[in-house]
Amino acid sequence: MAITAPPAVPDEPYVLADDPVLDMLNTLANIDGVPWDFWQTDADVERWLVRLQWVEEGSVPEFEAGTLLNAARQLREVIRELVKLRKDDQPGNPAALNSFLRKAVSHPQLVWPASGAPQLERQRKQQTAEQFLSPIAEAAANLLVAGDFTLIRRCEHPECILWFYDRTKAHKRRWCSMALCGNRHKVAEFRKRKLKL
Numbered sequence: 001m002a003i004t005a006p007p008a009v010p011d012e013p014y015v016l017a018d019d020p021v022l023d024m025l026n027t028l029a030n031i032d033g034v035p036w037d038f039w040q041t042d043a044d045v046e047r048w049l050v051r052l053q054w055v056e057e058g059s060v061p062e063f064e065a066g067t068l069l070n071a072a073r074q075l076r077e078v079i080r081e082l083v084k085l086r087k088d089d090q091p092g093n094p095a096a097l098n099s100f101l102r103k104a105v106s107h108p109q110l111v112w113p114a115s116g117a118p119q120l121e122r123q124r125k126q127q128t129a130e131q132f133l134s135p136i137a138e139a140a141a142n143l144l145v146a147g148d149f150t151l152i153r154r155c156e157h158p159e160c161i162l163w164f165y166d167r168t169k170a171h172k173r174r175w176c177s178m179a180l181c182g183n184r185h186k187v188a189e190f191r192k193r194k195l196k197l
């Protein structure tokens, strides 16, 4: 088996959770045992929002510098805490998430193109960064309510903090990814066996 060098910090956060809310948690990762926040600037958050299709490119409003980053990090940690508690079957305090949800203001709007059928779209107020991020808060609340927490798991590698939603048929997913942790585990097992010989 080839023993690969430890991975350097990738440019972009991992997208491997099979769930856009859990992928948000994964923008904070442990890389070689060192916590690494992929979100260092407003632009990092903006790129991630577009990449995960929370928003369309070019549709991010101008907020005061640093506010999008702050709000996104804050929401991320609020969600992380509640996901952890839900996973451990512990009661959670929803106040912090509710304060994001309370800021969500939206209304349905009928759009009727000249040629084609009418469609119902949801218009959201996006005056503040919190308001702008409220669809994620809403998705997180839904995940906490309706998610199957036997399938929502953290990667089994002891140094890894990445979450995923196991949507595999057999429901036996153990690793954030084979390339990141599955192989690390294999290499460690291989070494252990070698030492025993």
Ligand SMILES: [Zn+2]
Pocket: 155, 156, 157, 160, 161, 162, 175, 176, 177, 180, 181
């Ligand atoms: Zn992992």
